[in-house]
Amino acid sequence: MRTHGKVSFLLIFLLLTASCRNPHEAEAVQIASIPDSSISDQQKAPVLVFGIPSDSFNLIPGHIKPNGFLSQILLDHGVTLQEIDQVIKNSSTVFDVRKIKSGNNYTLFCDTDSLARARYLVYEHDPTTCYIFSFRDSLNITPFRKEIRKVIKYSSGTIETSLWDAMINGGMHPSLAVQLSDIYAWTVDFFGLQKGDSFKVIYEESFIDDKSLGAGRIFGAQFTWSGKTITAVPFIQDGKESFFEDDGNSLRKAFLKAPLSFSRITSRFSSSRMHPILRIRRPHYGVDYAAPIGTPVHAVGDGRVISATIENGSGRMVKISHNSVYSTAYLHLSRFGDGIQAGAFVKQGDIIGYVGSSGLSTGPHLDFRFYQNGYPVDPLKVVAPPVEPVSEANKGRFEINKSVALSLLSTF
Numbered sequence: 001m002r003t004h005g006k007v008s009f010l011l012i013f014l015l016l017t018a019s020c021r022n023p024h025e026a027e028a029v030q031i032a033s034i035p036d037s038s039i040s041d042q043q044k045a046p047v048l049v050f051g052i053p054s055d056s057f058n059l060i061p062g063h064i065k066p067n068g069f070l071s072q073i074l075l076d077h078g079v080t081l082q083e084i085d086q087v088i089k090n091s092s093t094v095f096d097v098r099k100i101k102s103g104n105n106y107t108l109f110c111d112t113d114s115l116a117r118a119r120y121l122v123y124e125h126d127p128t129t130c131y132i133f134s135f136r137d138s139l140n141i142t143p144f145r146k147e148i149r150k151v152i153k154y155s156s157g158t159i160e161t162s163l164w165d166a167m168i169n170g171g172m173h174p175s176l177a178v179q180l181s182d183i184y185a186w187t188v189d190f191f192g193l194q195k196g197d198s199f200k201v202i203y204e205e206s207f208i209d210d211k212s213l214g215a216g217r218i219f220g221a222q223f224t225w226s227g228k229t230i231t232a233v234p235f236i237q238d239g240k241e242s243f244f245e246d247d248g249n250s251l252r253k254a255f256l257k258a259p260l261s262f263s264r265i266t267s268r269f270s271s272s273r274m275h276p277i278l279r280i281r282r283p284h285y286g287v288d289y290a291a292p293i294g295t296p297v298h299a300v301g302d303g304r305v306i307s308a309t310i311e312n313g314s315g316r317m318v319k320i321s322h323n324s325v326y327s328t329a330y331l332h333l334s335r336f337g338d339g340i341q342a343g344a345f346v347k348q349g350d351i352i353g354y355v356g357s358s359g360l361s362t363g364p365h366l367d368f369r370f371y372q373n374g375y376p377v378d379p380l381k382v383v384a385p386p387v388e389p390v391s392e393a394n395k396g397r398f399e400i401n402k403s404v405a406l407s408l409l410s411t412f
Helices: 007-019 070-075 081-090 163-169 174-183 392-409
Strands: 058-063 105-110 118-124 129-135 139-145 148-158 198-208 211-225 228-237 240-244 264-267 270-274 281-284 287-290 296-298 303-311 315-321 326-336 351-355 365-372 375-377
Touching: 070 081, 070 105, 070 118, 070 129, 081 129, 081 139, 148 163, 148 211, 163 174, 174 198, 174 211, 198 392, 211 392, 228 392, 303 326, 315 351
Parallel strands: none
Antiparallel strands: 058 105, 105 118, 118 129, 129 139, 148 198, 198 211, 211 228, 228 240, 264 287, 270 281, 287 365, 296 351, 303 315, 315 326, 326 351, 326 365, 365 375
16 A cells, blocks of 8 residues: 655646535645744644643543443542533533443543642544533533544555455555445456456545544546456536546446345356255256345345245245346345335345345355346346446546546556
């Protein structure tokens, strides 16, 4: 994983992509200033911790114990019950102290004298928000939101076993694997990755202090799968950002490549397979994905539920009609998704059920089947048509975005 100092390229790219956004939205790009070494120590600003000048306090960190109370922490550091009660009353609309969670961190700001009385308690409610309890002249609670630092990163990797492992081994945040798998869900079979497949991606990662909040916007990506490199260019069309190939066709297709995320194939489409329970050879017109019980199963495309029933060896099964040509079936489910019944309409990516082992099954898995004009076809060989490409009216703007994205991706 690398970060580059090609600021000019990035600024051009960011400005171009921002120009396609809602004009009422604004983003600030901060450039750190260089400290003036001529400023004396006496003139230096105080060290701020959670926005509080910390120089005149002793800081005592801790975490909320199970069944613990802030009142006990504060009483042990010279704050009275009356003051605690008044702080809570004064700020009841700011923060409900009943929402304090065990295990969360806090920091006491105590006087440096022998009494060591607490003047502030900072409770860290979530990664971005803290609440400052003040026991000075003002008795109140004020929210403090930590600064979110955004870093542009250039990362690349080569597949040895899986995309997830390549990300982890490369020191990338796991959320980046999810982002890429979402972008390429319609064009790359992540269950058919081979050793030597590779990727590169330019993205934004958010940090609070030194802790990563995960990957954010993707500014461009390339995935090389089975010898073919597929470029992903972000572009806003009709008010929505989507990813397009370099020819302007959408990376989003009519059907997802698979109904599960991060699983493995245990059995493929076959006209003659030895059934693991019946011990006879018969066709297996689907692909089996091994996954833990309860793993969500997603509709691979928009459509109408034909049936959601229990059928002998198929167990709990959902059938979906996508149009007059294509339909799909999802077998051996442990349960159906909310609202999944005959006649219900589903959107691509909706949860239609959960992995199970119902019917004739040797273990938890999903048997996924694909039909074209009523006849079973190999789901792994279906070539799905793309959805709306870049319109003629937007091609000029898209070409600029593509040129910038490809220039950036060629730098590493």
